[in-house]
Amino acid sequence: MxxxxxxxxxxxxxxxxxxxxxxxxxxxxxxxxxxxxxxxxxxxxxxxxxxxxxxxxxxxxxxxxxxxxxxxxxxxxxxxxxxxxxxxxxxxxxxxxxxxxxxxxxxxxxxxxxxxxxxxxxxxxxxxxxxxxxxxxxxxxxxxxxxxxxxxxxxxxxxxxxxxQTHEPTVKQHDVVVGVDLGVKELATLSTGVVFPNPKHYKTHLEKLRRLSRNFARKTKGSNNRQSCKIQLAKHHAKVANLRNNTIHQITTFLCKNHAKIVVEDLNISGMLSNHKLAQVIADCGFHEFKRQLEYKAKKFGCEIIIASRWFPSSKTCSNCGYIQDMPLKERIYNCGSCGHSIDRDLNAAINLSRLAKA
Known part of the structure; x- marks a missing residue:
């Protein structure tokens, strides 16, 4: 490989x-x-x-x-x-x-x-x-x-x-299919109940980014001070990007090493970024990089990646009875209107994704 x-x-x-x-x-x-x-x-x-x-x-x-x-x-x-x-x-x-x-x-x-x-x-x-x-x-x-x-x-x-490089498939701890629901509040929620929180590196370092940007804008164009501020600003952007990539590498490596089959949804990232209220935090999640790493690490560690259609109603479907209902983004708990089943929104979506592969 x-x-x-x-x-x-x-x-x-x-x-x-x-x-x-x-x-x-x-x-x-x-x-x-x-x-x-x-x-x-x-x-x-x-x-x-x-x-x-x-x-x-x-x-x-x-x-x-x-x-x-x-x-x-x-x-x-x-x-x-x-x-x-x-x-x-x-x-x-x-x-x-x-x-x-x-x-x-x-x-x-x-x-x-x-x-x-x-x-x-x-x-x-x-x-x-x-x-x-x-x-x-x-x-x-x-x-x-x-x-x-x-x-x-x-x-x-x-x-x-x-x-x-030559790689042999790793011994999987979970032979069953695992569904992965990507989100903003929790970066990844697995159907097995494992949750990876979203560290929000960009938001954490946003105040320093604003300060460095102000310093850079105030310097005279062409001066050595402006060049120095430019390098400091670039270093800060690189630091945030490295932290984000490190988090995604840890999660994707864990998934591909320990699971035989992984189901992840095909998100419409460009459409999600058009929502200006959520664009900053969505871009900070790195959904496209998450999917890219899963695809090549699946070949590296010997697991199978299944991409669910973006139109599959994973968040709207009840994982207990299969009833479909509307789910606004502000509702974090799925309360089924048919059977009364109550479950976390992200976990419910991850379970539905795992069952999609079995179907």
Missing amino acids: LLSIKTKLKLSLIQETIMSKHAGIARFTYNWGLATWQQLYKDGLKPDKYVLKKFFNNHVKPEFTWIKEKGICQKITQYAFDHLGDAFSRFFAHIGGYPNFKKKGHHDSFTIDASGKPIPVGGKSIKLPTIGWVKTYEGLPHTTCKSITISRTADNWFIAFAYE
């Missing part, structure tokens, strides 16, 4: 400068390709990444000597065109939006390889093509990879690569 790993790099000031140069060249190549792509469309032509890549290498690249500077990996321009082509493919398939121009300091990243040769990794240091040896904060598995992606978050650089 092909899985990826991402870890933080321990770089010197010289190495950070080299990384910034690589990211700048990748950004320049991507933006040039996007601008040329748009111009060709206006002229009635139909471009693709291969035509742009060939023209760039033969006519544009020789004019910019700084791209061929010593220590710069020349593979980053090829991957920039590949990323541009993938972005347009997602756009034409109605999976993503129209590609935008990249800005300096926003999602800086680049991809390199060793001209088709496998790159050996392992331990707390790795030798990157043309860049040289770099150190990591944690040990890497001893393996090989085809390409490596290096990205920057706030003022920290991270390395990511995919490699083949």
